[in-house]
Amino acid sequence: MPRRPARGARRYEPERSRRKRRIIGAFGVVALSVLGWLAFNAVSARNHLLDARAALEAAQAASDRDDEPEVDEAARRAGAELKAASNAVSQPQWSLYAHLPWVGDDARAVRTIAQVGATVGGKILDDLLDARGTLADGGLRRDDGSVDLARVAALRRPLGAAAAPLADAAERLGDLPQNGLSSSIRDAVEAAADAAERAANAVRVADRTLNIAVPMLRGSHDYAVVFQNSAELRPTGGLPGAWSVLEVRDGRIAIGRQGSGRDVIADGPVAPIDPGVERTLGARVATDFRDTALVPDFPTAASYQQALLAAVEGVDVDGVLAIDPVAISYLLGATGPITLSSGTSLSEDNAVDYLLHQVYVDIPDPDEQDAVFAGIVKQVFDRLLSADLPTADLIDAVSRAVGERRFLVWSDEDAVQRRISRTSVSGALPADGQGVGIYFSDGTRSKMSYFLDVDATARAVDCGSEGQEYRIALTLRSTAPPDAATTEPSYVLGPDFREKGAQVVNILMLAPRGGTVPVASILGGRFPTDDLSVDGRPGALLTLLLRPGEAAPLQISMSGPAGERGPTPFGMTPTVRFASTEHTIPSACG
Structure with a gap:
């Protein structure tokens, strides 16, 4: 019978087994070291991302209270944190973490967020901050309230440079698969994707708006501003009621003649009508100003409005701008409240209810209602043209209205209309x-x-x-x-x-x-x-x-x-x- 080794004695082990055990042990040490390093980098990346999020929230809070220096400081701090997070996930060993079971999906999502954030948080963020600085304190207007067209054109460079990378960032984050993610990472992905999409939309709309604004503000033009009353819906947004003439002279803007759509009715069609449209909607789309918006294609509706103003009122305009009461409420958020002749204070909070409902309770006469609408349009535009209005707030308001198709533009100048047609501000049916x-x-x-x-x-x-x-x-x-x-x-x-x-x-x-x-x-x-x-x-x-x-x-x-x-x-x-x-x-x- 074999003898057991004495207590404390070393058991005999073949050399091959000892070598195998040493290799396994060494591998274990290396594995633990790698996993420890990965865990450290995961925690580091997470902390940097959390710090970046806090900095961005601080930037938003500073923006809400118009503290421009703090906006810049907080935004640049967010950019630095995003870059640090990207560095943490860009080491070659991170690929190992991304392929581990259970945590690999989370690792890939965190890496994408960090990389996208670093891309946006570098030169793009610097350019956008510079652009915001230009917009602050009425930076696009001269002391007399006229628009400085050279500065408007220059502003397009940083916005145009940021538009494509922001759109790419929104797409990358939006395409991240969410199945298999932990709840906290899934929430982070959703928040990042939503923020990127909102930023991309805002920059795209601002860039396209400025691209259209420059040629429309340069030279001598008259445009009809049409109030689309969404309390009585029409396909383009609402019944075309009150109208005003916007007089543009090389960046100087003033409100001219005003009137009511109920007075702009011709004896017959003032322009050719598509046979299908005429069979469906009738000839009144080119006869009655109020019915032009029955046509779902805004360029067509606006061209009828132009022709009717010329034929009935003797008013020649080079294009049409349509705006609804919700868009006016956004503009009031930028201008601050206005006071009507009745003493009513109109603000962002009560404008929609007043313009679409309360005005009919207070004022039964339709002509007086239209006079109120025309007066509000004039007051709002007068405030928009004041030199002390922060331009950033105005562009935010216009961008929101454009993004929701509440502000539409048509020009009878082919080159300008081609620019307009590539944007949602056109209100056009797909070509x-x-x-x-x-x-x-x-x-x-x-x-x-x-x-x-x-x-x-x-x-x-x-x-x-x-x-x-x-x-x-x-x-x-x-x-x-x-x-x-x-x-x-x-x-x-x-x-x-x-x-x-x-x-x-x-x-x-x-x-x-x-x-x-x-x-x-x-x-x-x-x-x-x-x-x-x-x-x-x-x-x-x-x-x-x-x-x-x-x-x-x-x-x-x-x-x-x-x-x-x-x-x-x-x-x-x-x-x-x-x-x-x-x-x-x-x-x-x-």
Whole structure:
């Protein structure tokens, strides 16, 4: 029987086994060292990212209180932290961490956030801070309130340089897969993607706005500023009511003649009308100023408005700017409150309610209402042109209005209009006819659209040989009070509408050119529509009655032309509480 080794004696071990154990032990030490290093770098990257986030929050807070030096300091501190975070995740060993089970997805997400942040937080951030400094304290205006066109043109360099990298950053963060991420990292990815998208949109809109502004402000031009009343919806945003002439003379801007759309009615069409539009909407789109916005293509509607002003009022303008009350509220956020002749103080907080509802309660006469709207437009523009207004606040307000399609521009100068057509400020239908559109107009002849809530989502659900198939989930809801029929003024309810308190919404649905006519259903049952065509695009018109408190959940189906496999532009009418932001339906074809 073999003898056991004595206690404390060394067991015999072959040389090969000893060598193997030494190798394993050494590997373990190295592995622990690597994992420790990785853990340290993970913690370091996380801490730098948290510090960057805190610095950016401090920059936002400083911006809200107009503390420009602190904005610069906090933003540059955020840039340094983002660069340090990127350095922490850029070592070759980090790739090992990114391939470890359980934590690899988180590591890849953190690395992407850090790398994107470092890219944006370097020269791009420096350029944007310099641009912000130029915008502060009225930096684009001279002492007399006129616009310094040379400085406007120079401002485009940093904005143009930042636009593409910010868009790329937003895309990279938006494409990060979120399955497999821990909850904290997932929240960080969502926050970073949202922040990048908002920054990219703001810079893109500001850059494009300035690109359009320079040629429109240079030289001698007159433009019509049209107040689109979204309490009575039209496809481009609202009923064209009060109008004003904006006189531009080499950067100097003044408000000239003003009038009401109700007075601009011709005996017959003042311009050629697309046959499909005329069959669908009638000749009044080129006869009555208020009905021009029934055309969902703003350049067409604006050209009719130009022609009507010339034919009826003898007013010659070089273009049209349309603005709605929500956009005016954004501008009031930049200018501060104004005081009306009645003594009413109008601010960002109460402008929408006053302009779209309370004014009809206080002032029953339509001519006096239009005079109030015209006076507000003049006061707001006078404030916008004051030399002491911080330009950064103004550009933020305009960018927001443009991004929500609440501020539209058309020029009859081809070179300028080509610039405009590449942006959402154009309000145009897609030039190739390959967009999907949902557009609203009031059928009550009332101001009940103030009580309309809208929710919508659009997606491509199939990629077949007959073209992509689209589904739009659309819910319309009346927020009118139950006793609206007895508490609202007749002018709001619609003097000629029999069912007081209800509202009729006409929904114009347009499919891509070469596609199928849209079909609408409620709770699975097909809803009757009138088939039509606009600009060669198949469409349908749905008329919907909404009583106070009622909601209508619609499912709209349509398809595009065979062979069209790319993403699809999606356009909608902005309403009082629904912002029709730039949107593209991702392709279902992969």
